[in-house]
Amino acid sequence: MSKSEFNCNCYLCKNKLPFDFPKEIIDELLEGRVVLFAGAGISTEAKEVFKQNLYEQIADELGEED
Numbered sequence: 001m002s003k004s005e006f007n008c009n010c011y012l013c014k015n016k017l018p019f020d021f022p023k024e025i026i027d028e029l030l031e032g033r034v035v036l037f038a039g040a041g042i043s044t045e046a047k048e049v050f051k052q053n054l055y056e057q058i059a060d061e062l063g064e065e066d
Contacts, residue, residue: 008014028034052060059065 025034
């Protein structure tokens, strides 16, 4: 991917950053010796994934502003 492809700051592209995955981790993944853990906030708080987070959804259902 060329550097120019990372200049887009739109909703979908703004978080796409260049990343080199370490070969050692790839090797361990292929051997089945890696467990990936991503905390709940990786998707629940990202507006790119859900329009509302859990707190906003509950507040909306209760008719609360905050």
